[in-house]
Amino acid sequence: MNGPADPAGLRLAVAINPRAAFGGKRKRSAGHTGDVAVRALRSAGHRVTVLRRRDYDALREAVDAAVAAGAQALVVVGGDGMVHLGVNALAGTSIPLGIIPAGTGNDAARGLGLDPGDPGTAVERFLKSCQGEPRSVDLGRLERAGEAPVWFMCALSAGFDALVNERANGWRWPRGPLRYQLAILRELAELKPLHYSLVVDGQVRTQRAVLISISNGASVGGGMKITPDARYDDGRLDLFILSPVSRLGFLRIYPLVFSGRHTRRAEVRIEQVEEVFIDLPGMVAYADGERIGPLPATVKVDPGALKLWA
Numbered sequence: 001m002n003g004p005a006d007p008a009g010l011r012l013a014v015a016i017n018p019r020a021a022f023g024g025k026r027k028r029s030a031g032h033t034g035d036v037a038v039r040a041l042r043s044a045g046h047r048v049t050v051l052r053r054r055d056y057d058a059l060r061e062a063v064d065a066a067v068a069a070g071a072q073a074l075v076v077v078g079g080d081g082m083v084h085l086g087v088n089a090l091a092g093t094s095i096p097l098g099i100i101p102a103g104t105g106n107d108a109a110r111g112l113g114l115d116p117g118d119p120g121t122a123v124e125r126f127l128k129s130c131q132g133e134p135r136s137v138d139l140g141r142l143e144r145a146g147e148a149p150v151w152f153m154c155a156l157s158a159g160f161d162a163l164v165n166e167r168a169n170g171w172r173w174p175r176g177p178l179r180y181q182l183a184i185l186r187e188l189a190e191l192k193p194l195h196y197s198l199v200v201d202g203q204v205r206t207q208r209a210v211l212i213s214i215s216n217g218a219s220v221g222g223g224m225k226i227t228p229d230a231r232y233d234d235g236r237l238d239l240f241i242l243s244p245v246s247r248l249g250f251l252r253i254y255p256l257v258f259s260g261r262h263t264r265r266a267e268v269r270i271e272q273v274e275e276v277f278i279d280l281p282g283m284v285a286y287a288d289g290e291r292i293g294p295l296p297a298t299v300k301v302d303p304g305a306l307k308l309w310a
Contacts, residue, residue, distance in 0.1 A: 013066035017078030033102035079103015084288035134307035152287035159211030193244035199277035228260035
């Protein structure tokens with residue numbers, strides 16, 4: 001805890017997602033859910049500081065200031081981007097994170113057993129959890145030369161899915177989910193093997209693949225169970241490799257990811273690891289759906305790096 005417990009209630013900072021998903025309804029949804037959560041937390045006797053800012057960078061600064069000022073827990077309201085913000089504010093500290101899902105992905109919430117469609121129950125679970133000791137979970141830690149470390153809760157993407165994100169983020173039109181769907185089709189038209197340089201737990205290898213992810217959690221992209229056996233507290237990361245496939249082969253594998261049945265395919269390999277160096281010239285990596293920057297990078301498991309009330 002950041003300071004002694006107070007019988008008048010905990011000092012909570014509640015950060016609410018400031019932005020919409022490509023101008024859609026996400027901002028209003030997160031705002032409404034945030035208002036409901038704040039009322040419930042205050043009704044339970046906690047002292048709540050509400051953090052709303054015009055954009056993600058301004059909100060990050062407000063969160064860091066609230067933590068430095070003595071917040072005893074941080075509650076984020078939104079999707080995986082908001083979890084990513086919270087994780088990077090609290091990694092390595094004793095201050096717990098609470099999660100109220102109100103985004104479009106919500107893979108971190110899913111991995112913790114929270115129903116993305118039921119934020120009210122997430123609030124109730126937080127209120128119950130904060131009466132006891134927080135849970136410790138692992139994080140992935142991403143290091144790039146000359147840059148500060150970045151932690152992630154769900155996964156690092158450095159392949160087809162990262163290319164889709166990069167293309168979609170470069171378009172101003174259309175808005176909403178259609179942008180991603182069109183970006184997937186565009187990247188699928190150019191699908192080709194990528195040539196990675198890897199060092200996996202000290203072993204040097206080259207790897208041809210169309211997609212590599214390094215996962216801390218089970219799912220990405222709003223419920224795609226890319227590494228279905230991954231756990232937040234096993235002290236390992238899951239390295240996912242999809243070997244070169246044709247466009248038709250990719251389309252056959254893609255729907256299986258939502259049930260986890262893709263792991264039976266010969267083109268899919270998953271192995272538990274502790275550290276991976278990954279390089280692919282020109283590839284921009286994403287973590288928890290957020291743009292990180294160009295490879296190379298070293299990814300390590302950071303056991304027990306985050307405290308959670310969820």
